[in-house]
Every structure is written in structure tokens, then in C-alpha cells.
Amino acid sequence: MKLLSIETSCDETAFACFEWTSGNEFMILSEQLNSQIDVHKEYGGVYPALAKREHTKNVYPLFIATLVEAQLLKERAEKISIPAELIGQIESILERDHENLERLKKFYETYEIPAVDAIAVTYGPGLEIALWTGFNFARALAVLLDAELVPTNHMEGHIYASLIENIQENQFRLVDPGYPYLSLLISGGHTELIVAEAEHEYTKIGQTLDDAVGEAYDKSARLLGIPYPGGPEISKLAEKYSESTEPLNLKIELPRPMIHSGDYNFSFSGLKTAVRKITEQHTDHSPEFKQALSFELEEAIAEVLIKKSKSAIDGYGPQSFVIGGGVSANSRLRKEFTDLCENQGLNLMLPDRKYTGDNAVMIGIAGYRRLINKKHDPTIDRVVGRLSLENPS
Numbered sequence: 001m002k003l004l005s006i007e008t009s010c011d012e013t014a015f016a017c018f019e020w021t022s023g024n025e026f027m028i029l030s031e032q033l034n035s036q037i038d039v040h041k042e043y044g045g046v047y048p049a050l051a052k053r054e055h056t057k058n059v060y061p062l063f064i065a066t067l068v069e070a071q072l073l074k075e076r077a078e079k080i081s082i083p084a085e086l087i088g089q090i091e092s093i094l095e096r097d098h099e100n101l102e103r104l105k106k107f108y109e110t111y112e113i114p115a116v117d118a119i120a121v122t123y124g125p126g127l128e129i130a131l132w133t134g135f136n137f138a139r140a141l142a143v144l145l146d147a148e149l150v151p152t153n154h155m156e157g158h159i160y161a162s163l164i165e166n167i168q169e170n171q172f173r174l175v176d177p178g179y180p181y182l183s184l185l186i187s188g189g190h191t192e193l194i195v196a197e198a199e200h201e202y203t204k205i206g207q208t209l210d211d212a213v214g215e216a217y218d219k220s221a222r223l224l225g226i227p228y229p230g231g232p233e234i235s236k237l238a239e240k241y242s243e244s245t246e247p248l249n250l251k252i253e254l255p256r257p258m259i260h261s262g263d264y265n266f267s268f269s270g271l272k273t274a275v276r277k278i279t280e281q282h283t284d285h286s287p288e289f290k291q292a293l294s295f296e297l298e299e300a301i302a303e304v305l306i307k308k309s310k311s312a313i314d315g316y317g318p319q320s321f322v323i324g325g326g327v328s329a330n331s332r333l334r335k336e337f338t339d340l341c342e343n344q345g346l347n348l349m350l351p352d353r354k355y356t357g358d359n360a361v362m363i364g365i366a367g368y369r370r371l372i373n374k375k376h377d378p379t380i381d382r383v384v385g386r387l388s389l390e391n392p393s
């Protein structure tokens with residue numbers, strides 16, 4: 001069974017194509033990713049209207065590149081006209097995206113229809129204006145290719161990204177995490193502790209009350225003059241500090257927000273405010289100062305995340321601990337989670353670094369599992385910016 005997946009929830013336009021050989025084994029026939037980081041850099045964050053413009057420009061070329069790599073693109077022996085009935089359907093879906101409407105009409109006339117059985121696409125959570133582009137493109141493709149539409153939750157994708165096991169060259173398998181499992185999702189928009197009682201059945205036990213962890217990294221980085229997204233750079237600076245033989249003789253102390261709150265919620269906006277104060281007090285932003293501040297920021301974030309994760313593990317007795325989202329690329333956090341789970345004798349699932357950030361492979365996996373478990377809703381016709389994991393589909 002061949003499945004195509006599409007992700008446009010934020011600043012990455014991504015496509016993937018799979019051949020599923022069983023319920024949990026697959027090959028990746030193609031994966032394509034176009035990152036807009038350079039476009040958004042000067043704005044210090046993702047600029048929604050620009051994200052939409054870039055997604056609109058990139059979806060079709062990436063779709064074609066995906067088919068080429070998956071060896072699914074073949075020109076028709078003779079051009080045909082697209083049937084009026086199909087035109088009517090895709091015109092109403094793509095009424096606000098003429099560029100891709102025209103491209104898809106030409107596609108139908110020029111190429112043989114690829115044998116794709118299903119199309120998984122992110123319909124939330126994320127920036128609605130960005131989500132719409134990929135979602136409508138997917139809906140129109142589902143009509144043209146006569147494929148099943150599988151609207152997919154981006155955060156569920158981040159969870160599945162951690163379950164990928166590479167068994168041999170281009171042969172992958174999904175690991176069974178056991179139930180219940182605990183998941184910590186840490187990204188640019190989310191910080192959530194989730195308990196999964198069964199596949200696709202989630203209860204959110206805690207979340208951030210304000211900024212997400214990724215935002216704490218990115219906003220602090222910005223105060224230090226580091227361009228978006230600052231998380232990876234802060235992490236490098238912190239590493240330099242721990243390796244330095246002569247650490248800066250300067251005491252920097254940041255709060256550990258909500259560490260003693262007794263629940264599973266988080267708050268990170270206070271950290272950013274504390275970082276702002278310190279950067280204003282110390283006008284000399286020397287490399288040593290930046291390193292010391294980055295180190296303390298990571299200490300504060302790691303302590304809070306570990307403390308809350310540990311209480312959730314004690315409270316729920318999960319079979320495994322699944323970490324997901326862009327911030328899970330962080331080396332310091334990966335080490336802390338590894339140590340925590342070793343001490344607790346708990347199975348830890350961390351995503352391969354390749355799949356920590358947004359990508360379409362994770363969407364294809366979450367979508368496929370929903371499809372075969374009949375837990376998807378092909379009639380969904382709108383994106384949901386604040387979609388929750390507790391939603392049934």
C-alpha cells in the first residue's frame with residue numbers, strides 16, 4: 001500500500017512517500033523537505049503570511065520531486081483532457097489557490113495517475129494560514145488520485161517519529177511502546193505531558209500555561225542577538241561553557257518556574273523575562289557571558305522538565321517514555337532523559353535527530369496507523385490551528 005504524506009503546519013514544507021509492507025513495517029520511497037528558516041530569520045520568528053506564500057510556491061515542485069524519487073512519475077502516452085466533474089471538485093477545493101489549481105489540472109493531463117492509495121496531511125495544530133495550503137492541496141490530490149484522505153494530527157506525528165526503528169537499509173519498523181506510555185512533547189509551539197492509554201487514545205496531564213520550551217530557547221536567543229531559531233545555537237553555547245577550562249566568574253541565576261507546583265504544568269515566559277533582565281544588566285555580551293547564560297538557561301529548563309517527567313513516571317507507572325518535538329534534538333536533554341530512564345529502569349524512546357524537527361515521514365506514519373485502525377475521518381474539511389491530541393481523529 002502506497003501512502004503520500006504532506007506537512008505544512010509551520011515553516012517547513014515536507015512530503016514523503018511510503019510503501020507499507022505490513023501494519024508496522026515500511027520503506028520510505030521518498031522524503032522531501034524545504035525549510036523556510038532563511039525567509040523568516042530577519043523577522044525573529046515565523047511570519048505567517050510569508051509561510052503561506054512559501055508553502056504555496058513549494059508544494060507542487062515538492063510533490064513532483066517526491067513522485068520522481070519514488071519512481072511514480074510517468075508521462076501519459078497521449079495528453080488527455082481532465083474530466084469536467086474532476087475540474088468542478090478541485091476548483092471548489094482550490095478556489096483560493098489558483099496557482100496550484102492550474103498546476104494540478106496540467107498534471108492530470110500530462111502524467112499518468114500514480115498508484116497512491118492514501119494521502120495523510122497535517123490538519124492541525126499549527127498556523128492555520130500555513131496549514132490550509134497543504135491541506136487543500138492534499139484534498140485536491142485525493143480527488144485526482146482517487147486516494148483516501150487521512151487528516152492527521154501534527155503532535156501525534158511527533159510521537160510516532162520516536163517509534164521508528166531502522167532494521168536494515170530502507171526497511172523500517174514501528175516499535176511497540178506498550179501501554180500506557182508517557183510522552184513529553186517539546187517543540188516551538190508545545191510543551192505537553194501526555195499519557196497514552198491505547199493507540200490513538202491520549203490524555204493530556206500537563207502543559208505549558210504560557211510559552212513553549214522551544215519559545216524559551218528562541219526568545220532568549222533573540223535577546224542575545226542570535227537569529228531564529230535560536231535553540232540549536234543556545235545549546236552549542238551551553239556546551240562550550242561546560243567544556244571551558246576557565247568558566248566565567250559570574251553568577252547567573254535563573255528561576256525554575258513551577259518546579260514545586262505539584263502538578264504537571266509548565267510555565268516558561270518567566271524565564272524569558274529573567275533572561276531579558278540579565279541581558280539588560282550586563283551590557284557586555286561577551287562570548288563568555290553568552291555561554292554562561294545559555295548554560296544556566298539549559299540547566300533551568302532541564303531541571304523543570306526532568307522533575308515533572310519524574311513525577312509523572314511515578315504517578316502513572318508507564319511502560320515507556322516517548323519524547324518528541326524539535327527540542328528533543330537537544331543533546332543535554334537527551335542525556336538527562338537517558339539518565340532518568342536508566343535510573344527508573346524505564347524504556348526510553350527518543351527520535352532519531354533526523355526526525356526531531358517537522359517532517360512528513362512522521363505524518364505519514366501517524367496517518368497510516370490511523371487509516372489501518374479506522375480511526376481517521378476523511379470528511380474533515382477544515383484545518384484546526386489549536387487541534388488537541390485528545391481529539392478522536
Ligand code: KG4
Binds near residue numbers: 331
Ligand atoms: O517541532 P519543531 O521543529 O516545530 C514545531 O512544531 O514547533 O520545533 C522547533 C523548535 C524551535 O523552537 C527550535 O529552536 C527548537 O525546536 N530546537 C532546539 C534544538 N533544535 C531545535 N531547542 C533546543 N536545542 C536544540 N538542539
Ligand code: ZN
Binds near residue numbers: 154158187188358
Ligand atoms: Zn512540530
